[in-house]
Amino acid sequence: MEEFWQLYQNEILSTLICLAILFVTRLVSIQTIKRIGRISDLNKLRTKLIVKYVVIGHSLIFIAALLLIWGVNIKDLGLILSSVFAIIGVALFASWSILSNVTAGVILFFSFPFKIGDRIRIMDKDLDSSEDYTIEDIKAYHLHLRKRNGELITYPNNLMLQKAVTVLNPLEEDGEGTEAL
Known part of the structure; x- marks a missing residue:
């Protein structure tokens, strides 16, 4: 265990800092969205949906940060991700309206016309x-x-x-x- 700590001390500390930043920014974001929803008298289910989008976004950013911190080989990861994104890209192109409707839903939430x-x-x-x-x-x-x-x-x-x-x-x-x- 001592060897592991000495070998990966910087990565472990960076991961802990990144985790702390994730929790603080997620908490602030969620509280802000809930406050906007309460002030604007928006439906609670609609507010929960936007909170879910923010949590997913924060999680993706955290995973990307961990990959950078732990030095995952980008070339090996790039091959896997390019294949996955090619499949996702075809699926999103085939159903682009779903993505545009979700984006419009988020815009409608924050602009509340x-x-x-x-x-x-x-x-x-x-x-x-x-x-x-x-x-x-x-x-x-x-x-x-x-x-x-x-x-x-x-x-x-x-x-x-x-x-x-x-x-x-x-x-x-x-x-x-x-x-x-």
């Missing part, structure tokens, strides 16, 4: 532009929109960033008082 319960009107040629929708839920990939007649529509997050969306005044039922985003 609308929230659950808001009445909106979407200027989309595929939807009736005069129709009002109530936001029932905001998921990682899509929103649940409810028409006045009770019909439920799922609408992709990335289209909410691409299309013009009007948040309607809740006091005006006929859509006269609107507030543009």
Whole structure:
């Protein structure tokens, strides 16, 4: 054990420092996201989803730091990672919309132009532009929109960033008082 400590003392100390930094930054990030969610009166499930994304991101950064600290041979690791990333790249290219919808969900969380319960009107040629929708839920990939007649529509997050969306005044039922985003 003494030999192991003397041989890898710098790596062990660097790993412990990296672990401490990971815990502190993760704690600060999670508390900040929860505070934003609480101040903005956002859905708790939506806040938990963003926290999960941050935890995964922190974990990937920590693993990369450990690989650098322990001096893993980049050439050997590069061959394995290039094969894995080639497969992942093909999968993401085939389903690019999933990635764009998740990214749009994160952007919608931090910009919070609308929230659950808001009445909106979407200027989309595929939807009736005069129709009002109530936001029932905001998921990682899509929103649940409810028409006045009770019909439920799922609408992709990335289209909410691409299309013009009007948040309607809740006091005006006929859509006269609107507030543009």
